[in-house]
Structure formats: structure tokens, C-alpha cells
Amino acid sequence: MFNRAALSGFCAMLIGIGLGRFAYTPLIPALIQDGWLSPAAAAYLGAANLAGYLAGALLGRGFATLIGDVPRALRAAMVACAVSLAACAIPAGLLWLTPWRFLAGFSGATLMVLAGPAILGATPPERRGRVGGLIYAGIGTGVAVSGTAMPFLVGFGLSTAWLCLGAAAAVLTAVAWTGWPADATPPANSSVRIPRIGWAVVPLLAAYACDGIGFVPHTLFWVDFLARELGLGLPVGGFNWGLFGLGAVFGPLVAGWLADRLGFKLAWSGALALKAAAVILPVIWVSGPTLALSSIVVGALTPGMVVLAAGRIVELVDPASRSRVWSLMTAAFALAQAGAGYGMTAVVSVTHSYVPLFIAGALALLLGSILSGLSPTRSPANCAPRI
Known part of the structure; x- marks a missing residue:
């Protein structure tokens, strides 16, 4: 049962985040070149998805309570994401595309909030x-x-690319449909409440928000920066986006391995500093190897930061409060990335360059590294013994 449930969770993350969120990035150059959107409009459309993610992070648990059944809520979110991708095949401009990209973001966040807990709660420790x-x-x-x-599908037209994304999401939804644990229930008392947190958690909350700012340049503008601003073309942009994804596949495993050896505090602070260096690298030195290195490192540390942040919460927060503190951190991350998405979009519309965004992202990550180092290594009063 658990392998079947894990497959459903894998499909949910692939649909909601891998396709619904991140497949847009390699399409930006084609959307601009084919006249679907202006550069500023393409950036604003990406920010609309981040706004939807923020809404889903805040309301996803309540959505499951409203429906009354977590598996049903997960299925609804997957269907909504597939429909939103297919609807973007109609070239009707920014006003048409914006609500569908918002829906994709909301669906992706809902899947992120609900899928993991539903499956892991039914999995042996x-x-x-x-x-x-x-x-x-x-x-x-x-x-x-x-x-x-x-990059291959846009050769057949942007509408074809969007329809293929919708079809892939629909197939994955069908694969995941019956795999959810039967005993998954809506989160109890899912109304939005801010948990009481100790001072030790405040630097972590701020550091996680800094990470939400710092990863926006790569996850939203990276391919277009390579393809159009650097003039390297969509194939190079798509190749580096694939390297980003390759890093993201192995990032959680590497982050966990480092945390076991260095401790979560040092691993997280070091990872934020390393991510800052990887974000600023393409501004300082443009070459094939440095672009590939930047893609892989930022890709690995995008989901890798989730592992490290969750580990720090376990170290510093009592078991009864961890779920609500993690919800607050997720909301802070989503708010920071949504704000950064709109803010950076405004900067691009004025400067017509992505370079300031990478500089700002690197500075935010460096600040996050400093803030994460201000928290204590462990909080004996709140934390259970480490196993």
C-alpha cells in the first residue's frame, strides 16, 4: 500500500510543482518571441503563479476540511492543475492566462500541503x-x-506545448487517482492560526523567507536570462533548466547526508551561503561550466532547503507545535517568493535586465545565511532527544 501511496505522492508533486509551477520557466522565451506576451507581461504571469501558491499555502488545509476528505481534495487539485495547463493553450493574452496560472499555483501549493502528510502519516516510521x-x-x-x-515541443507551437503539459498532468492524475491512503482525514482544526514561537525560531523564519526571495531569479527568469539576455538561445536555456531539475532530484538526499555529518544548523547556514554564491555566479563569470554549475547547485538546494529547514524545526520546536510552526514557515516562504516575484517583475520592466535580480537574490540568501546562524544549535527545553 505504501509504495502505491508514494507513487501517488510522486505524481502529485510532479503535477503540481514540477509541471504546474516550473514548466512555465522554459516557455517564457517562446511566449515573448512568438508574441503571446511582452517581457513584462510574461514576468507578471509568473508572479501570478507565485501569488496562487501563497493562497494555496494559506488555504489548502481549509480546502480539505471544506471538501471533507483529503484524497478527494488531492484529486480535485490535480484535476484543476491539469485543466489550468490545457487552458493556457489558448493565446488570448495576459487577462486570460493570469487566472489559470494563479489556479496552477493554488493547486500546486494545495498538493504540497496535503500530499506529504497524508502519505507519511500512514507510513511506518x-x-x-x-x-x-x-x-x-x-x-x-x-x-x-x-x-x-x-524546447522540443515549442517547435510545434506554444499551444501544442501547453496541451502536452495538460495531457501529461491528466495521465499522472489517473495514475495517482486510487493510490491515496484510505484513512487520510482532513487536518483537525485547520483554521489559520499563528502559533506561539520562541525567539529561537524567529531567525529561522526570517532565513526561510530570505530563501524564498533568493530562489526566484533562477526558478522564474533563468531560462529567459540565458536564452535572450545572454543570447545563448532556447536550447542552451532548456539544457540548463534540465540540469536544474537534475540537481533538484538529488538535492534532498545530499542535504540530508550533509546534515547527518555537519548538523542541521551548520548545514543550513552553509547551504544558504553556497546558494548565494551559485546565484551570483552567472553575473560574475559567464561560461558553459559556470552556468551549468549554477544550474545544478541552485536546483539541488531548492528542495534541499526544505529538508534542512524541517530538520531545524525538529531541533528547536516541541513536537506538539512543529506542525503549526512549519505551516507558518511555509506561508512566510510563499509570501516572500510572491512579493519577490512581483517586485522583481517591476524591476525588469524598468531596467530591461535580469542582472539586478540575481544580485538581489544573492544578497537575500547571504542575509539568510547570517540569520540562520543566529539561532541556537538546539533548544533543550523544546526539543525531544535526537535519534
Whole structure:
């Protein structure tokens, strides 16, 4: 049962995040070149997806309570994401595309909030690490597949590319349809409440928000930066986006390995600093190897940061409060990335360059590294003994 449920979770992450969120990035150059959108409009459309993700992060648990059944809510979110991708095949401009990209973001966040807990709660403790790794590998797989397939599919037209994304999401929805644990129930008392948090968590909350800002340049503008601003073309942009996805597949495993050896505090602070260096690297030195290195490192540390942040919460927060503190951190991350998406879009519309965005992202990540180092290594009063 658990392998079947893990496959459903893998499909959910691939649909909601890998395709619904990240497949848009390699399409941006074609959307601009084919006249579907202006550069500013393409950036605003990407920000609309981030706004939808924020809404889903805040309301996803309530959505499951409203429906009354977690598997039903997950199926509805997958169907909605597939429909939103297919609807984008109609070239009707920004006003038409914006609500569909918002819906894709909302659906992706809902799947992120609900799928993992539903599956891991029905998984024996000794298998949760492996099952969780399989679930979240769907994100990187979606990025890798989209980076490889989208440059090829746009050769047949943008409408074809969008329809193929919708069809792929529909097939994955069918695969996942019956695999959810039967005993999954809506989260109890799912109204939005801000948990009481100790001072030790505040730097982590701020650092996670900084990560939400710092990863926006790569996850939203990377392919277009390579293809149009650097003049390297869509094939190079798509190739590097595939490398980003390859890094995202293995990032959680590498992050966990480092945390076991260095401790979560040092691993997270170091990872934020390393990510800052990888974000600023293409501004300082443009070459094939440096672009590939930037793609792989930022890709690996995009889902890798989730592992490290969750580990720090376990170290610093008592078990009864961890779920609500994690929800607050997820909302802070979503708010930061949505705000950064709109803010950076405004900068692009004025400067007509992505370079300032990578500089800002690197500075935010560096600040996050400093903030994460301000928290104590562990909080004996709140934390259970480390196993």
C-alpha cells in the first residue's frame, strides 16, 4: 500500500510543482518571441503563479476540511492543475492566462500541503525517510522533464506545448487517482492560526523567507536570462533548466547526508551561503561550466532547503507545535517568493535586465545565511532527544 501511496505522492508533486509551477520557466522565451506576451507581461504571469501558491499555502488545509476528505481534495487539485495547463493553450493574452496560472499555483501549493502528510502519516516510521524522498523527487523530475521536452515541443507551437503539459498532468492524475491512503482525514482544526514561537525560531523564519526571495531569479527568469539576455538561445536555456531539475532530484538526499555529518544548523547556514554564491555566479563569470554549475547547485538546494529547514524545526520546536510552526514557515516562504516575484517583475520592466535580480537574490540568501546562524544549535527545553 505504501509504495502505491508514494507513487501517488510522486505524481502529485510532479503535477503540481514540477509541471504546474516550473514548466512555465522554459516557455517564457517562446511566449515573448512568438508574441503571446511582452517581457513584462510574461514576468507578471509568473508572479501570478507565485501569488496562487501563497493562497494555496494559506488555504489548502481549509480546502480539505471544506471538501471533507483529503484524497478527494488531492484529486480535485490535480484535476484543476491539469485543466489550468490545457487552458493556457489558448493565446488570448495576459487577462486570460493570469487566472489559470494563479489556479496552477493554488493547486500546486494545495498538493504540497496535503500530499506529504497524508502519505507519511500512514507510513511506518522506519520507512518515512525513503517514502518522503520518493514523493519529493517528483519536483525535480518534473523540472528535468520540462527542461528537456519544452524546447522540443515549442517547435510545434506554444499551444501544442501547453496541451502536452495538460495531457501529461491528466495521465499522472489517473495514475495517482486510487493510490491515496484510505484513512487520510482532513487536518483537525485547520483554521489559520499563528502559533506561539520562541525567539529561537524567529531567525529561522526570517532565513526561510530570505530563501524564498533568493530562489526566484533562477526558478522564474533563468531560462529567459540565458536564452535572450545572454543570447545563448532556447536550447542552451532548456539544457540548463534540465540540469536544474537534475540537481533538484538529488538535492534532498545530499542535504540530508550533509546534515547527518555537519548538523542541521551548520548545514543550513552553509547551504544558504553556497546558494548565494551559485546565484551570483552567472553575473560574475559567464561560461558553459559556470552556468551549468549554477544550474545544478541552485536546483539541488531548492528542495534541499526544505529538508534542512524541517530538520531545524525538529531541533528547536516541541513536537506538539512543529506542525503549526512549519505551516507558518511555509506561508512566510510563499509570501516572500510572491512579493519577490512581483517586485522583481517591476524591476525588469524598468531596467530591461535580469542582472539586478540575481544580485538581489544573492544578497537575500547571504542575509539568510547570517540569520540562520543566529539561532541556537538546539533548544533543550523544546526539543525531544535526537535519534
